[in-house]
Amino acid sequence: MIWEQMLPMKWRILIFLPLLFISSDASGAFVGINIGMELTDLPSAKDVVEILKSHHVTHVRLYDADRHMLNALANTGIEVMVGVNNEELLGIGKYPAAAADWVNKNVVAYLPETNITAIAVGSEVLTTIPRVAPYLVWAMGHLHRALVATNLNFQVKVSSPHAMDIIERPFPPSTATFNPKMNTTMYLFLQFLKNTKSFFMLNAYPYYGYTTGNGIFPIDYALFKPLAPSKQIVDSNTALRYSSMFDAMVDAAYYSMEALNFSGIPVVVTESGWPSLGGSNEPDATTENAEIYVTNLIHRVLNNSGPPSQPQIPISTYIYELFNEDKRPGPLSEKNWGLFHTNGTAMYSQNLITLDMEEGNSSDGVLFCVAKQGADESALEAGLNWACGPGKASCGAIQEGQPCYQPNSLQSHASYAFNDYYQRMRSSGGTCDFGGTAMTTPMDPSHGSCIFTGSSSSHSGRVITPLTAYGPVSPTSRGLTLQNSWIAFYIPAMVFLLQLQQ
Structure with a gap:
């Protein structure tokens, strides 16, 4: 027997609503x-x-x-x-x-x-x-x-x-x-x-x-x-x-x-x-x-x-x-x-x-805080506003014309602000969370002339992560x-x- 056939139609519709998967x-x-x-x-x-x-x-x-x-x-x-x-x-x-x-x-x-x-x-x-x-x-x-x-x-x-x-x-x-x-x-x-x-x-x-x-x-x-x-x-x-x-x-x-x-x-x-x-x-x-x-x-x-x-x-x-x-x-x-x-x-x-990783940027042991792919945009925007406001992150680099403005996306700007806050405040209890929209990674997210806080900016070194x-x-x-x-x-x-x- 197919189990879902045991349920009323309105329940079956709810069950098979598309999943908003966060990849x-x-x-x-x-x-x-x-x-x-x-x-x-x-x-x-x-x-x-x-x-x-x-x-x-x-x-x-x-x-x-x-x-x-x-x-x-x-x-x-x-x-x-x-x-x-x-x-x-x-x-x-x-x-x-x-x-x-x-x-x-x-x-x-x-x-x-x-x-x-x-x-x-x-x-x-x-x-x-x-x-x-x-x-x-x-x-x-x-x-x-x-x-x-x-x-x-x-x-x-x-x-x-x-x-x-x-x-x-x-x-x-x-x-x-x-x-x-x-x-x-x-x-x-x-x-x-x-x-x-x-x-x-x-x-x-x-x-x-x-x-x-x-x-x-x-x-x-x-x-x-x-x-x-x-x-x-x-x-x-x-x-x-x-x-x-x-x-x-x-x-x-x-x-x-x-x-x-x-x-x-x-x-x-x-x-x-x-x-x-x-x-x-x-x-x-x-x-x-x-x-x-x-x-x-x-x-x-x-x-x-x-x-x-x-x-x-x-x-x-x-x-x-x-x-x-x-x-x-x-x-x-x-x-x-x-x-x-x-x-x-x-x-x-x-x-x-x-x-020693042959590909990808290295953090030289540093953890970076970045926005999760697929995070709720309203929550992400709230986190960005908090980081650049009460969180006192330095957000000048993501302003128009500055090195981290491109790509001009909420995901990219939030990652920069989240990481700046995290690197500055981690030693005094700051966490990489922002309402569940952020995550830590050993990979350096710096790109081009946009250098994330905590980066060695050399794009070389080691990824050190025992798992x-x-x-x-x-x-x-x-x-x-x-x-x-x-x-x-x-x-x-x-x-x-x-x-x-x-």
Whole structure:
């Protein structure tokens, strides 16, 4: 049965209203890092943040809303994704008051000093705790409503990370679909993302795709290494060529969404990495492979292109993870995904973290604040007026006849003003937000004779940004582990989702 046919016509019309998708611009892709805390000698939150700052990390994901980390991240400009534990999800899904309380305690209490921009609701819920699956979208909706009530819904997006095994037969990508047992929840989930202009969170691990693939794919394909012409991976249905398993996994998610008639929802990879050590039965978990994978992953993300079917949508990615977590259960590889020792030194090669980019301007470690592509024009104009007025940004360069007047666009002028304010005020608590219309980037937006505040103006140097499938789920999911009583749940949930548009 086609689910939307169960709904009155006026609801169906609302459901399929075109999505106003906010796409990334050329400098929009970022590499972030996951911060797990299941290790014996966990540094203090202050020391963790010093490590992040020393390596110019711009985005982090926390698996919870640890108050010590959130306080330590204050006034750093680092964009933070906080997490709702799987154990908390059921209560938040049942009770709107619990969601409001969670948002007040774990988001509102830290803004604007701590730059919280996303909430990850649970971790791989559909595959690890299916009995809670019907409450996932309710929990997301309740949290979104709480953000609306505090006027934070444009700044803080809500989504939930999924493992690759929600997708049946992910190769070839063009035939990929979500597990049909999950279709009802996935339809509601995607409708929520569309209504709230959020993004699809995917945990993509070519390590597992390769090690459980029984030799179907070469290891070079998993490690982003060039393939010989005779070993090229091609989707026979589309003739699209896949140079890496990572790209194929992301495309499988896009095609799975398309199979449910959803498009334009960007995929953000919330976890990806490679273990540097494994047991005797894990021969591919080596330092060499981990270094190759993470180095190539960072290069792949920072080229700002999407997968073959969606080349215009960059694949922002969080590397798994900051430190090895020796207290994690499971095989030896489970404990060895870290990029850094707890003293801040790199786990393998310092070149992982300092990347010489052949193309594009460099910020030499500086973060710039620019307007988001597709941001609401009225909000953008309000932000520009505030920056050049009460914010005391120096806006002379964007006046007619001055070096930054061209291109004469609201997007360009707002970027210059936002960045000038951010560079001048960051040390005293100024943030790159402007009502959710701005974002930080390590790429220097200077052009021609228009030099942005903070630029070295040389257009050379380094981009320094450490960042974070087939087969089993990603490293053991953090949390609890429905029966198919879907129909009674579906109709009221759809009504709730439609109300989010109002």
